[in-house]
Amino acid sequence: MSARAGSSGVAPQLTAAFFDRPVLEVAPDLLGATVEHRTAAGIVAVRLTEVEAYDGENDPGSHAFRGRTPRTRVMFGPPGRVYVYFTYGMHWCMNLVCGPEGTASAVLLRAGEVVAGEDLARSRRTASRSPRDLARGPARLTTALGVDGGLDGADATARRSPLAVRAGVRPDPVLVRHGPRVGVAGDGAGHPWRFWLDGELTVSAYRAAVSRRRAGRS
DNA sequence: CGGCCGATCCACT
DNA sequence: GTGGATCGGCCGA
Numbered sequence: 001m002s003a004r005a006g007s008s009g010v011a012p013q014l015t016a017a018f019f020d021r022p023v024l025e026v027a028p029d030l031l032g033a034t035v036e037h038r039t040a041a042g043i044v045a046v047r048l049t050e051v052e053a054y055d056g057e058n059d060p061g062s063h064a065f066r067g068r069t070p071r072t073r074v075m076f077g078p079p080g081r082v083y084v085y086f087t088y089g090m091h092w093c094m095n096l097v098c099g100p101e102g103t104a105s106a107v108l109l110r111a112g113e114v115v116a117g118e119d120l121a122r123s124r125r126t127a128s129r130s131p132r133d134l135a136r137g138p139a140r141l142t143t144a145l146g147v148d149g150g151l152d153g154a155d156a157t158a159r160r161s162p163l164a165v166r167a168g169v170r171p172d173p174v175l176v177r178h179g180p181r182v183g184v185a186g187d188g189a190g191h192p193w194r195f196w197l198d199g200e201l202t203v204s205a206y207r208a209a210v211s212r213r214r215a216g217r218s
Numbered sequence: 219c220g221g222c223c224g225a226t227c228c229a230c231t
Numbered sequence: 232g233t234g235g236a237t238c239g240g241c242c243g244a
Contacts, residue, residue, distance in 0.1 A: 052236070063229095063236080069229075085228095085229095085236085086227075086228060086229090087227095087228085087236070088227085088234095089226030089228075090225070090226055090227075090237080108236055126239090127238080127240085137237070139236095139237050140237090181236070182236070183235085183236055184236060187236095207237095219243105219244090220244090221243090222242080222243105223239105223240095223242105224238105224239100224240095225237105225239095227235105228234105230233090230234100231232085
């Protein structure tokens with residue numbers, strides 16, 4: 001077929017140059033791309049339908065806002081690395097680091113459609129009911145892929161990396177929507193840093209940031 | 219389907 | 232000590 005697909009028919013792996021750009025350019029370009037993770041158990045691949053940009057030290061919503069710490073070490077590293085963090089006492093979430101080394105922007109992978117290894121993905125999810133929910137939400141996506149803190153810092157652009165990102169069919173630009181991020185305090189309508197594909201069932205539900213203390217019993 | 223709430227522990231103050 | 236880039240179960244409509 002076309003030269004683009006190559007002789008093997010496998011979509012090309014995204015390179016460090018792809019990620020070494022401003023995060024607001026990289027984030028929408030990741031929509032439609034697939035993330036794949038190889039383990040001894042097999043391969044799971046997810047086609048991304050929803051992502052969020054975090055602009056490093058300039059961004060109050062970013063983990064790197066208060067500078068370099070042990071946790072944010074990878075965010076300040078080279079582009080194309082995977083930043084995995086643990087949250088709410090039980091969930092892992094994953095990001096792809098953007099921009100040159102020394103800066104700390106990253107794209108949170110929020111949701112996608114499992115396009116390979118569906119049985120394996122389901123076996124990793126305890127409460128999965130429908131294919132739609134397998135990777136709908138950042139922690140669900142990370143779980144479905146079998147990614148945890150052990151992959152923090154892995155290079156997704158290395159040829160032999162267990163984790164890779166591959167170019168997908170470029171979505172119709174009309175379908176690319178943007179808006180405020182989910183669950184980020186102080187992220188008003190002036191921060192269109194969440195990107196998603198309109199009409200995709202796997203896009204997670206929007207929720208504004210809520211303080212549990214304020215929302216719950218006083 | 220939507221709202222509410224507990225789980226569970228790590229990073230940072 | 233505080234609260235979080237979340238999820239899933241349970242409840243009522």
